[in-house]
Amino acid sequence: MDLVTPELGLVFWTTVSFVILLILLRVFAWKPILGAINERETSIENALLKAEAAKEEMSRLTNENESLLKQARVERDQILAEAKKIKDQIVHDAKEAAAKESGRQIELARIEINNQKAIAMADVKNQVASLSLEIAEKILRKQFEDQKKQDELVKELLKDVNLS
Numbered sequence: 001m002d003l004v005t006p007e008l009g010l011v012f013w014t015t016v017s018f019v020i021l022l023i024l025l026r027v028f029a030w031k032p033i034l035g036a037i038n039e040r041e042t043s044i045e046n047a048l049l050k051a052e053a054a055k056e057e058m059s060r061l062t063n064e065n066e067s068l069l070k071q072a073r074v075e076r077d078q079i080l081a082e083a084k085k086i087k088d089q090i091v092h093d094a095k096e097a098a099a100k101e102s103g104r105q106i107e108l109a110r111i112e113i114n115n116q117k118a119i120a121m122a123d124v125k126n127q128v129a130s131l132s133l134e135i136a137e138k139i140l141r142k143q144f145e146d147q148k149k150q151d152e153l154v155k156e157l158l159k160d161v162n163l164s
Contacts, residue, residue, distance in 0.1 A: 006014075
């Protein structure tokens with residue numbers, strides 16, 4: 001039972017030893033331990049603040065990248081639209097120029113055909129006129145061989161002149 005009921009001296013010296021141990025721990029251990037804990041807490045807070053700042057910076061950079069991508073897409077679309085417009089204008093101009101040139105070529109061909117036709121018609125008219133004159137000359141020579149036929153022809157021509 002001695003173990004269950006301690007003596008007064010044992011309790012006193014145990015208490016004194018415990019108090020001395022607490023004072024020594026406070027002076028030599030708790031201050032450095034608490035300082036280290038506070039320092040560690042401060043470094044963790046700083047690391048968390050830096051991580052938060054880095055996260056915000058990454059978010060800002062991501063948003064900035066997104067806006068730059070959107071702007072680049074818009075510029076790309078504008079460039080493509082402008083290129084398509086220029087291409088369409090070039091194609092339209094080329095078609096228009098080709099149509100004008102073909103119209104000019106057709107008109108030149110038409111003029112050339114009309115000129116050739118006029119030359120051919122003039123040639124045919126000249127040939128017909130020559131043939132007509134030859135035929136008329138031969139007919140007239142044949143008719144003028146006889147004086148009576150000449151007189152009849154003159155009378156007929158005079159009648160036609162009076163009637164007109």
